[in-house]
Amino acid sequence: MTAxxxxxKLKNAKxxxxxxxxxxxxxxxxxxxKIAVGGMIVVVFVAILAIFAPVFSPYGFEVQNLRNNRxxxxxxxxxTETYAEEKCHWYETPLEWGCTVxxxxxxxxxxxxxxxxxxxxxxxxxxALAAASVSLMIGLIYxxxxxxxxxxxxxxxxRLVDFLYAIxxxxxxxxxxxxxxxxxxxxxxxxxxxxxxGLDKAAGGLLFVFIAIxxxxxxxxxxxxxxxxxxxxxKEFVEAARALGAENGHIIFKHLIPNVLGPLLIAESMAxxxxxxxxxxxxxxxxxxxxxxxxxxAMINEGYSGLRSNPHLVLxxxxxxxxxxxxxxxxxxxxxxxxxxxxxxxx
Numbered sequence: 001m002t003a004x005x006x007x008x009k010l011k012n013a014k015x016x017x018x019x020x021x022x023x024x025x026x027x028x029x030x031x032x033x034k035i036a037v038g039g040m041i042v043v044v045f046v047a048i049l050a051i052f053a054p055v056f057s058p059y060g061f062e063v064q065n066l067r068n069n070r071x072x073x074x075x076x077x078x079x080t081e082t083y084a085e086e087k088c089h090w091y092e093t094p095l096e097w098g099c100t101v102x103x104x105x106x107x108x109x110x111x112x113x114x115x116x117x118x119x120x121x122x123x124x125x126x127x128a129l130a131a132a133s134v135s136l137m138i139g140l141i142y143x144x145x146x147x148x149x150x151x152x153x154x155x156x157x158x159r160l161v162d163f164l165y166a167i168x169x170x171x172x173x174x175x176x177x178x179x180x181x182x183x184x185x186x187x188x189x190x191x192x193x194x195x196x197x198g199l200d201k202a203a204g205g206l207l208f209v210f211i212a213i214x215x216x217x218x219x220x221x222x223x224x225x226x227x228x229x230x231x232x233x234x235k236e237f238v239e240a241a242r243a244l245g246a247e248n249g250h251i252i253f254k255h256l257i258p259n260v261l262g263p264l265l266i267a268e269s270m271a272x273x274x275x276x277x278x279x280x281x282x283x284x285x286x287x288x289x290x291x292x293x294x295x296x297x298a299m300i301n302e303g304y305s306g307l308r309s310n311p312h313l314v315l316x317x318x319x320x321x322x323x324x325x326x327x328x329x330x331x332x333x334x335x336x337x338x339x340x341x342x343x344x345x346x347x
Contacts, residue, residue: 036337056118065111131213161222217275
């Protein structure tokens, strides 16, 4: 064997021997899935749209032009220069042509459909992130305490979860939303409810939707957290912490939660499409956000009665809802496959 071949063999052996962290392995596996990367790109793009909605939309979501209600896509309309200067975000920019054209048409009140779809991304992403955070927090704490306590405490807490599982969640969420909306309309003397009603109005009716969705979707997270804790609490590092005299709170927050959090985050990312779709359903039946705050579900509800004559009123928000839901599904599947070593290399 020549010296050059020996040197090349040593270099290859060194490369093979180079160690990578589990996170680096997971990210490498995630990048291999083109559909998961594509889903992540769509989610990031929608997040940028939500943050900079006034930049990407010609008009505000509440601006009306009653002379051009139910306009077709790319249909133009006449406006004065003063109107464009006061209302249009794209006035005196290279996109000024968008001030006189309904890019995706208009609804029954003459509001620009494209602008309302862009602003609707804020509602969908806000519900996704807030409901997922509430569900994760409650489920993580409940499941961790149940699994670590064990015995009768664990049995009692899990039987409560089983009981709640037997109750259909959608009717309960609808009843909670109806109750919160009724209290918001009638007012309340409770300082807490007055504060919550003020926050709900400031959030465009989203706060009570967050509470209703997030507070009742933690059951799966609790079971998953309990199972993870049961597998970790007998590990050597937990036994060592007990032997050193660590308190239960220290063991839970410093040793158990950091180890069980990863699988829960992946499971919650896969549950996000369900939260988005549930918010759209609530808005579709009139129990979601407060008008004129745009929601894709409410927009579909407003346009489906005229589907044959004005299909764009349903197709555009429906396409946006389907695209975002699929993007989160693809990204969640990619994260699950990347972090679960048993699934690597199957695709």
